[in-house]
Amino acid sequence: MSSRLRYTIPNGFTALSLLLGIASIVTTQLGDLELAAWIIVWCALLDVMDGLSARLLKATSDFGAEFDSMADLVSFGVAPAVLTLNAGLQIGGIEFESGQYWVLMLAVAVFPLTGAMRLARFNLTSDQPATGWFAGVPITAAGGGLVPAVILVLIHYPDLAGVMPLHLYLPVMMFVLALFMISRIRFPKAKKRDSLFINAFQVIVIAGVYYCGITRSFPEYLLGMGLFVLIAGIIAGRITRQS
DSSP, X not given: OOHHHHHHHHHHHHHHHHHHHHHHHHHHHTTOHHHHHHHHHHHHHHHHHXXXXXXXXXXXXXXXXHHHHHHHHIIIIIHHHHHHHHHHHHTSOOOTTSHHHHHHHHHHHHHHHXXXXXXXXXXXXXXXXXXXXEESOOHHHIIIIIHHHHHHHHHHOHHHHHXXXXXXXXXXXXXXXXXXXXXXXXXXXSSOOSOHHHHXXXXXXXXXXXXXXXXXXXXXXXXXXXXXXXXXXXXXXXHHHHX
């Protein structure tokens, strides 16, 4: 395989993820929040393919790393923020230019800002020896996993969404995830581990996410697994740091 083709494949996945991120923003503005949320999930699936193909083809590069960060900021920073803002208006019943609206607006502005800071910090440390841990929750997990899963569950369960104070929950969610991204919390990377159980669990989780994303079904699985991985990952980071 030629050198140019080797680098084109992972960069092609990145380019498609970036374009889909833009498509999600446009789709949100057109009012189809469900499709917009699934598009963000597809971006996350492409992000996995991007990293996997780069490693398998030995096609990692400085350009690819920077390009990937730019795509991540759009697909997992800006797109989820726009989706959450519109979900607050359409699902949460937040009135435009009310006090609740401006609180949510601040939250969704902080989210991509901290995501950009998280990506910049990651790129500055990319030349250091690889470890099995992130410093802070990755933007892919926060914006590509949890945010669209929450919105999809709210759409699929309108009765539940109707009784929840989303004017409070949505801003809190975005602020908390923003803090997690810029924190120094040790969060595990998805990579081969010494434990057969952990490796099998990672494969099952990823396979399940691909099934849900491709078939546009079971957002409950996405949300449940997203919350479990977030909580378990943070706990594992604390335990291993103390050991």
